[in-house]
Amino acid sequence: MNESGRDYDVLIVGSGPAGQHAAWQAARMGKTAAIIERKPSIGGAGLQTGTIPSKALREAAYLSSRSSDQGMREGHTSSRYGVLAAAMRRKDMVVTQQESVIVKRLLKSGAALIPGEASFVDEHTLEVIDSKGTFKRLSADVILLATGSRPRRPSDVPFDKKTVLDSTSILKLKRLPKSLVVIGGGVIACEFVSIFAALGVEVSVVDSHEQLLAYLSEDVVGVLAESFENMGVQLHMKQRVVAIRKEEGRTLTLLESGKKLYSDAVLYALGREPNSQSLNTAKVGFELDKGWIEVNEHFQTSVPHIYAVGDLIGRPALASTGMEQGRTAVLHAFGETGQSMPENLPMAIYAIPEISWVGKTEKEARRDKIDYVVGRGFYKESARGQIIGDANGLVKLIVDAKSHKLIGAHIVGEHASELIHTGQLLMHFNGTVHDLVANVFNYPTLAECYKLAALDCQQKL
Numbered sequence: 261m262n263e264s265g266r267d268y269d270v271l272i273v274g275s276g277p278a279g280q281h282a283a284w285q286a287a288r289m290g291k292t293a294a295i296i297e298r299k300p301s302i303g304g305a306g307l308q309t310g311t312i313p314s315k316a317l318r319e320a321a322y323l324s325s326r327s328s329d330q331g332m333r334e335g336h337t338s339s340r341y342g343v344l345a346a347a348m349r350r351k352d353m354v355v356t357q358q359e360s361v362i363v364k365r366l367l368k369s370g371a372a373l374i375p376g377e378a379s380f381v382d383e384h385t386l387e388v389i390d391s392k393g394t395f396k397r398l399s400a401d402v403i404l405l406a407t408g409s410r411p412r413r414p415s416d417v418p419f420d421k422k423t424v425l426d427s428t429s430i431l432k433l434k435r436l437p438k439s440l441v442v443i444g445g446g447v448i449a450c451e452f453v454s455i456f457a458a459l460g461v462e463v464s465v466v467d468s469h470e471q472l473l474a475y476l477s478e479d480v481v482g483v484l485a486e487s488f489e490n491m492g493v494q495l496h497m498k499q500r501v502v503a504i505r506k507e508e509g510r511t512l513t514l515l516e517s518g519k520k521l522y523s524d525a526v527l528y529a530l531g532r533e534p535n536s537q538s539l540n541t542a543k544v545g546f547e548l549d550k551g552w553i554e555v556n557e558h559f560q561t562s563v564p565h566i567y568a569v570g571d572l573i574g575r576p577a578l579a580s581t582g583m584e585q586g587r588t589a590v591l592h593a594f595g596e597t598g599q600s601m602p603e604n605l606p607m608a609i610y611a612i613p614e615i616s617w618v619g620k621t622e623k624e625a626r627r628d629k630i631d632y633v634v635g636r637g638f639y640k641e642s643a644r645g646q647i648i649g650d651a652n653g654l655v656k657l658i659v660d661a662k663s664h665k666l667i668g669a670h671i672v673g674e675h676a677s678e679l680i681h682t683g684q685l686l687m688h689f690n691g692t693v694h695d696l697v698a699n700v701f702n703y704p705t706l707a708e709c710y711k712l713a714a715l716d717c718q719q720k721l
């Protein structure tokens with residue numbers, strides 16, 4: 261019991277990235293915290309069904325597909341089963357190891373892990389039912405909801421975990437399909453297209469937009485589209501899917517145009533839905549917007565001591581941002597009110613090649629009526645780019661023409677997700693393009709492309 265006579269200072273529902281980081285923060289502040297998790301394994305989509313397994317699979321697929329001199333891809337027809345099995349083994353190993361790191365860290369911090377599904381009894385009390393059907397009631401001063409999201413699964417799509425797949429079931433595939441139709445041209449779609457194309461699968465993509473990842477810089481997406489083309493991916497853009505059927509052991513994807521795509525498997529990747537039904541939020545009286553929970557800038561719901569973070573509150577819906585939301589919400593809940601989320605969030609798409617960005621695109625700079633210049637540093641112009649054989653990589657900087665401050669960085673190519681943090685920190689500290697030119701970069705590195713891009717900007721300024 262705590263000073264208020266309740267079981268915990270904070271009860272956290274959900275053990276994904278957002279819940280974990282909320283618990284660690286509470287423990288660091290000397291608060292009693294417990295995480296309630298309904299699944300037998302902790303980690304949520306971040307560890308079990310999304311971020312980490314897909315990245316581990318991508319790495320294994322990428323490495324297995326690299327030929328020594330050309331970069332990207334060799335056929336794998338002779339060892340199709342072996343390649344998938346090896347990639348899946350590697351993925352499972354990474355997940356198991358990471359799970360043990362997280363559990364150890366949580367327990368060491370003093371946070372409790374409580375198995376079971378939580379739902380509200382009242383504003384300070386949750387009922388938890390475990391897999392054996394045992395109920396208990398737990399109370400806390402603060403309740404933090406971090407129950408995440410799941411793949412959107414419309415009822416007219418015949419999901420079967422073997423041939424008609426979502427982003428969860430595709431991570432457990434036992435047989436490598438010869439062909440795969442991916443429905444959607446978003447983040448999940450582009451990441452799985454990359455993985456399966458690199459594994460030698462014939463991949464087709466269907467999307468209603470004109471361009472993959474429609475919100476990204478055109479030259480960045482251009483490099484991705486070229487890579488997909490080189491890997492033999494067929495793009496069916498500006499097309500809508502009207503039906504997905506199973507026919508004689510194959511799948512049929514029917515497009516609005518009348519086109520029929522037959523394949524061994526289909527991945528349906530059109531968005532996610534919030535995990536909020538089981539919470540019984542009606543008991544505490546706050547409204548949901550199609551299941552998503554609305555919060556203020558401190559992540560408080562309309563009941564001030566009930567917070568919600570992570571995918572449950574909608575975009576950007578990333579593990580990275582969920583972690584920080586969890587930490588920020590707990591700081592606020594226990595009186596440290598000065599913290600807020602940073603303005604410029606880095607984003608990464610782990611396709612082949614990787615894409616990462618921070619700040620504005622050119623389109624956004626134009627929308628905001630900012631006079632800007634663009635500088636480009638190509639991987640092929642850097643020695644490291646040549647060494648690693650990435651001929652198409654690009655660091656693109658967008659710089660305010662008046663202040664010379666960096667307002668956007670966009671990278672496509674190997675290690676883009678790591679490289680972006682140089683641009684992110686420069687923006688955080690209000691750095692200018694001249695700071696990049698005036699600094700020494702390790703040689704040979706891809707980071708030098710920042711300097712090349714900065715020199716390009718300087719010339720235009």
Ligand SMILES: Cc1cc2nc3c(=O)[nH]c(=O)nc-3n(C[C@H](O)[C@H](O)[C@H](O)COP(=O)(O)OP(=O)(O)OC[C@H]3O[C@@H](n4cnc5c(N)ncnc54)[C@H](O)[C@@H]3O)c2cc1C
Nearest residue numbers: 274276278298304305306310378408570571577578579580
């Ligand atoms: C394929 C894929 C790839 C991704 N790749 C990336 C990436 O590269 N980088 C990135 O930053 N993000 C990535 N994401 C997004 C990232 O996984 C999510 O944003 C993140 O996991 C959300 O964290 P969360 O803590 O909000 O929820 P989750 O990770 O979804 O965890 C929620 C947990 O709550 C539990 N739960 C739900 N309801 C209850 C209840 N009533 N009682 C008890 N427990 C409950 C669930 O079982 C689950 O374990 C990816 C997602 C997918 C699907």
Ligand SMILES: NC(=O)c1ccc[n+]([C@@H]2O[C@H](COP(=O)([O-])OP(=O)(O)OC[C@H]3O[C@@H](n4cnc5c(N)ncnc54)[C@H](O)[C@@H]3O)[C@@H](O)[C@H]2O)c1
Nearest residue numbers: 444445446447448449529530531532576577578608609610
């Ligand atoms: N590397 C990463 O950071 C990463 C990787 C994978 C997933 N994620 C997270 O998972 C989330 C979901 O990924 P995603 O690829 O499913 O979403 P997404 O929003 O990136 O792409 C979904 C695509 O489906 C379309 N769509 C969505 N709902 C639709 C509907 N009802 N009907 C028709 N079209 C629809 C969208 O226009 C979009 O093109 C992402 O928003 C992101 O937060 C992140």
